[in-house]
Amino acid sequence: MIDHVRDLASVRDATDRLLTAAAKQNNDSTAAPSRLPGWTRGHVLAHLARNADALVNVLAGRPMYVSAEARDADIERDAPRPLAEQLDDVRQSMARFEAQAALPADWSRTITMRNGVTDSASRVPFRRWVEVELHHVDLGTGYELEDLPAEFLQREAVFLTARFTGSPGVPPTRITDGTHTWSTGGEGTPEVTVSGPAPDVVGWLSGRRDGSALTAEGGLLPTLPSL
Structure with missing residues (x-):
């Protein structure tokens, strides 16, 4: 709540x-x-x-x-x-x-x-x-993103992954920071798993980092629409 x-x-x-x-x-x-x-x-x-x-x-x-x-x-x-x-x-x-x-x-x-x-x-x-x-x-x-409160990073990841859920240009994607896991993109079983530290995850989702510090398994790192 x-x-x-x-x-x-x-x-x-x-x-x-x-x-x-x-x-x-x-x-x-x-x-x-x-x-x-x-x-x-x-x-x-x-x-x-x-x-x-x-x-x-x-x-x-x-x-x-x-x-x-x-x-x-x-x-x-x-x-x-x-x-x-x-x-x-x-x-x-x-x-x-x-x-x-x-x-x-x-x-x-x-x-x-x-x-x-x-x-x-x-x-x-x-x-x-x-x-x-x-x-x-x-x-x-x-x-820096690394200075953001841990609670904020987790909740912002929830908020941003929800923004991209259902986006036809984003394949079904699983995202994890090693502790929390989120899903985003189109419908279906996740094709790609993106993992990395929470600051880099939020940086990528918010368009503030290019995702080069993240690891993508099962495919390429998805290109996200502008917020």
């Missing part, structure tokens, strides 16, 4: 780690490229702030973003700001997210994300946790 209260605490901890690490940077390093193609570190920080506000909208029953164009424009607008403004925005948007999450609500209700994706409201805090942890890695300031 999803524990949204516990996940909110995990989001808080992850946000504190990110803010502490980002505060060691300066305006020049914020303008430097992140690990996401075409985005500076400022873009990543701006996205994190606007994503928190977007999830406030989701929990309040409003559209996540006015439009895809507005989302992109907001990130471009906010990306060049000085580091202090970026950090304050991430901090304040997180406070707004927590305030919305603290309101009495039916956490079993269905909410709508971007592109019409639906989910349980109870999963929204975990979705925010994913944003904070993975984009902390994307900043490229020393926080």
